[in-house]
Amino acid sequence: xxxxxxxxxxxxxxxxxxxxxxxxxxxxxxxxxxxxxxxxxxxxxxxxxxxxxxxxxxxxxxxxxxxxxxxxxxxxxxxxxxxxxxxxxxxxxxxxxxxxxxxxxxxxxxxxxxxxxxxxxxxxxxxxxxxxxxxxxxxxxxxxxxxxxxxxxxxxxxxxxxxxxxxxxxxxxxxxxxxxxxxxxxxxxxxxxxxxxxxxxxxxxxxxxxxxxxxxxxxxxxxxxxxxxxxxxxxxxxxxxxxxxxxxxxxxxxxxxxxxxxxxxxxxxxxxxxxxxxxxxxxxxxxxxxxxxxxxxxxxxxxxxxxxxxxxxxxxxxxxxxxxxxxxxxxxxxxxxxxxxxxxxxxxxxxxxxxxxxxxxxxxxxxxxxxxxxxxxxxxxxxxxxxxxxxxxxxxxxxxxxxxxxxxxxxxxxxxxxxxxxxxxxxxxxxxxxxxxxxxxxxxxxxxxxxxxxxxxxxxxxxxxxxxxx
Amino acid sequence: xxxxxxxxxxxxxxxxxxxxxxxxxxxxxxxxxxxxxxxxxxxxxxxxxxxxxxxxxxxxxxxxxxxxxxxxxxxxxxxxxxxxxxxxxxxxxxxxxxxxxxxxxxxxxxxxxxxxxxxxxxxxxxxxxxxxxxxxxxxxxxxxxxxxxxxxxxxxxxxxxxxxxxxxxxxxxxxxxxxxxxxxxxxxxxxxxxxxxxxxxxxxxxxxxxxxxxxxxxxxxxxxxxxxxxxxxxxxxxxxxxxxxxxxxxxxxxxxxxxxxxxxxxxxxxxxxxxxxxxxxxxxxxxxxxxxxxxxxxxxx
Numbered sequence: 084x085x086x087x088x089x090x091x092x093x094x095x096x097x098x099x100x101x102x103x104x105x106x107x108x109x110x111x112x113x114x115x116x117x118x119x120x121x122x123x124x125x126x127x128x129x130x131x132x133x134x135x136x137x138x139x140x141x142x143x144x145x146x147x148x149x150x151x152x153x154x155x156x157x158x159x160x161x162x163x164x165x166x167x168x169x170x171x172x173x174x175x176x177x178x179x180x181x182x183x184x185x186x187x188x189x190x191x192x193x194x195x196x197x198x199x200x201x202x203x204x205x206x207x208x209x210x211x212x213x214x215x216x217x218x219x220x221x222x223x224x225x226x227x228x229x230x231x232x233x234x235x236x237x238x239x240x241x242x243x244x245x246x247x248x249x250x251x252x253x254x255x256x257x258x259x260x261x262x263x264x265x266x267x268x269x270x271x272x273x274x275x276x277x278x279x280x281x282x283x284x285x286x287x288x289x290x291x292x293x294x295x296x297x298x299x300x301x302x303x304x305x306x307x308x309x310x311x312x313x314x315x316x317x318x319x320x321x322x323x324x325x326x327x328x329x330x331x332x333x334x335x336x337x338x339x340x341x342x343x344x345x346x347x348x349x350x351x352x353x354x355x356x357x358x359x360x361x362x363x364x365x366x367x368x369x370x371x372x373x374x375x376x377x378x379x380x381x382x383x384x385x386x387x388x389x390x391x392x393x394x395x396x397x398x399x400x401x402x403x404x405x406x407x408x409x410x411x412x413x414x415x416x417x418x419x420x421x422x423x424x425x426x427x428x429x430x431x432x433x434x435x436x437x438x439x440x441x442x443x444x445x446x447x448x449x450x451x452x453x454x455x456x457x458x459x460x461x462x463x464x465x466x467x468x469x470x471x472x473x474x475x476x477x478x479x480x481x482x483x484x485x486x487x488x489x490x491x492x493x494x495x496x497x498x499x500x501x502x503x504x505x506x507x508x509x510x511x512x513x514x515x516x517x518x519x520x521x522x523x524x525x526x527x528x529x530x531x532x533x534x535x536x537x538x539x540x541x542x543x544x545x546x547x548x549x550x551x552x553x
Numbered sequence: 554x555x556x557x558x559x560x561x562x563x564x565x566x567x568x569x570x571x572x573x574x575x576x577x578x579x580x581x582x583x584x585x586x587x588x589x590x591x592x593x594x595x596x597x598x599x600x601x602x603x604x605x606x607x608x609x610x611x612x613x614x615x616x617x618x619x620x621x622x623x624x625x626x627x628x629x630x631x632x633x634x635x636x637x638x639x640x641x642x643x644x645x646x647x648x649x650x651x652x653x654x655x656x657x658x659x660x661x662x663x664x665x666x667x668x669x670x671x672x673x674x675x676x677x678x679x680x681x682x683x684x685x686x687x688x689x690x691x692x693x694x695x696x697x698x699x700x701x702x703x704x705x706x707x708x709x710x711x712x713x714x715x716x717x718x719x720x721x722x723x724x725x726x727x728x729x730x731x732x733x734x735x736x737x738x739x740x741x742x743x744x745x746x747x748x749x750x751x752x753x754x755x756x757x758x759x760x761x762x763x764x765x766x767x768x769x770x771x772x773x774x775x776x777x778x779x780x781x782x783x784x785x786x787x788x789x790x791x792x793x794x795x796x797x798x799x800x801x802x803x804x805x806x807x808x809x810x811x812x813x814x815x816x817x818x819x820x821x822x823x824x825x826x827x828x829x830x831x832x833x834x835x836x837x838x839x840x841x842x843x844x845x846x847x848x849x850x851x852x853x854x
Contacts, residue, residue: 152565152573418567447567452767470749470782477566480773482792485764491775491790495747497782 140265271301368394407440421454436472560713602627665691701825704737
């Protein structure tokens with residue numbers, strides 16, 4: 084018998100753990116000062132309102148206290164983070180025009196291949212700037228706009244639309260890192276889906292942070308008009324350095340009447356990254372937002388997509404999985420605000436902790452006075468794979484009406500001996516039985532993803548299921 | 554006068570939810586010298602004001618019971634200490650009857666094979682802040698809490714319960730049933746904390762809240778903290794009106810809707826009172842619930 088061990092392996096990051104030397108002359112400098120932000124505005128050719136917005140956000144950032152209720156972020160030296168790195172080329176819509184090392188990075192991550200095979204459009208951000216954006220001809224002809232946010236801001240067709248939506252859902256006063264984002268944001272995508280247009284195949288943005296000791300602050304703004312639909316996929320990765328990196332992006336989603344948006348994320352930042360991302364959706368009457376979220380990477384994560392159900396019958400679904408391994412503290416979950424009658428929400432999450440990893444599920448469901456007849460259901464399950472890890476569940480329900488149904492259930496535990504015994508009595512080895520249970524545990528998210536991404540997720544989880552029990 | 558911070562959540566969460574702690578004026582909960590009550594045997598105690606400390610020491614393999622009624626409009630503090638030695642069984646009943654501002658705390662040490670059964674009933678209450686901490690330090694130690702509350706008008710109730718499991722095969726079960734009317738406000742924080750080494754521990758927690766007016770405000774914060782692999786923890790919460798199927802069944806039996814709510818509200822609290830097995834408690838809670846209609850009256854429009 085071989086000495087192979089059954090173990091749930093750490094996520095294999097070798098695929099993502101490569102880098103190219105950035106050109107240090109491209110840095111505006113490290114730190115967060117009015118001068119650097121002014122230089123960033125010059126670099127971007129910001130309009131007057133955006134210049135003022137950045138400086139106002141900087142003031143708010145300086146005033147606001149540091150987060151003190153979640154995982155420690157003491158290892159993050161925000162004041163010396165590099166907030167902006169200029170790209171080596173303009174944004175391209177032809178893959179052949181992308182610089183060789185950047186192209187090679189995304190080739191290794193499989194982005195162009197995915198575009199050819201299964202996507203309606205792709206955006207690729209390298210450090211602070213979009214380097215590639217392309218959308219299929221037939222999708223563009225239907226009126227769908229998928230472009231980088233900065234050039235859209237300078238396009239008179241979209242400038243006013245963007246101004247009236249930019250950081251309105253996540254104002255800089257929301258929290259310290261939202262303020263930081265408002266001051267130094269760079270890159271990101273703008274998507275506009277006209278009324279009645281159903282986008283059958285997904286769009287994808289991929290964010291890659293290559294530079295050492297840098298931050299990535301991309302802004303994603305998606306607006307769906309009534310009766311439209313879209314599936315948007317977001318992927319994130321970075322190579323590992325010794326200095327801490329910061330991702331403080333912002334996602335704002337506007338879902339119109341009877342529109343439907345699915346927003347899927349596979350996040351695999353390296354283990355030195357602080358992922359302090361803010362995502363929020365506003366859903367109008369009869370609309371629907373679906374979040375599918377896989378959190379695997381980063382040293383520390385604070386990630387709780389929020390859905391504001393503002394119109395009668397609006398719906399939100401959140402399906403998530405978090406895998407915390409050695410040296411990781413992943414604090415994830417979801418927030419739902421029921422603001423209108425007959426709204427409904429469903430949160431279903433799974434988390435796995437191993438090798439000293441800490442996973443925390445945190446949620447907030449608020450049912451306001453107007454949300455008569457609303458329903459909410461929250462279900463979270465945690466699996467502890469050893470006793471040096473930690474798993475916490477911190478949900479809150481705030482109910483302000485009598486005519487609502489709110490349910491919540493949570494479970495925590497290990498792989499059940501009884502279940503293993505049952506499967507073994509059906510002829511499976513102990514190793515195979517445990518493997519089957521862990522695969523089944525993660526199934527709720529993988530089945531919600533397009534096939535290519537489900538395969539990637541299974542790759543990420545990297546379950547090694549061979550040999551004897553260890 | 555300075556404010557005091559009470560009912561701090563073991564692990565803080567989003568600040569905007571305002572559930573991490575409560576702050577109250579120090580003098581709101583009674584003044585003067587502390588009145589220490591340390592009964593040698595089963596006890597029946599009435600508290601109407603002031604600062605009070607109740608100490609229950611249950612010797613090895615003994616059985617102790619205490620029933621405490623807390624009432625009166627005066628502000629008061631009621632600190633309860635329970636030490637259950639190995640194999641001891643303690644039953645503590647606390648009934649808050651339309652009390653003025655009250656700061657209540659129960660701190661229990663539960664040794665090997667010992668058990669604490671805590672039954673608390675909050676019938677009204679201008680401003681009650683109640684903290685419960687059960688230390689399940691002994692192997693096979695047990696803690697069971699049944700909590701019922703009936704709030705109306707501008708009643709305020711803030712509960713922070715923590716069951717800390719450090720003993721192997723320790724178990725906790727927390728069942729909370731509540732009825733809210735008027736402009737009443739409530740926060741229930743319930744934490745099951747599995748510390749490292751509590752192998753084989755089990756914890757279960759449930760809250761069932763019936764909200765009867767659109768002006769109520771109910772916050773539920775059920776935490777599970779886990780640093781041990783070999784444990785089983787679960788929590789559940791149901792907040793809202795009566796289940797549609799239950800309502801349909803009772804209407805099909807000829808009971809009008811408003812009577813159904815009245816009946817269910819009384820039943821939520823009465824079933825906790827019944828668990829005390831104490832006739833005085835059942836009688837006093839029954840009187841506070843208003844006696845209610847006879848079965849015959851229930852069927853009349």
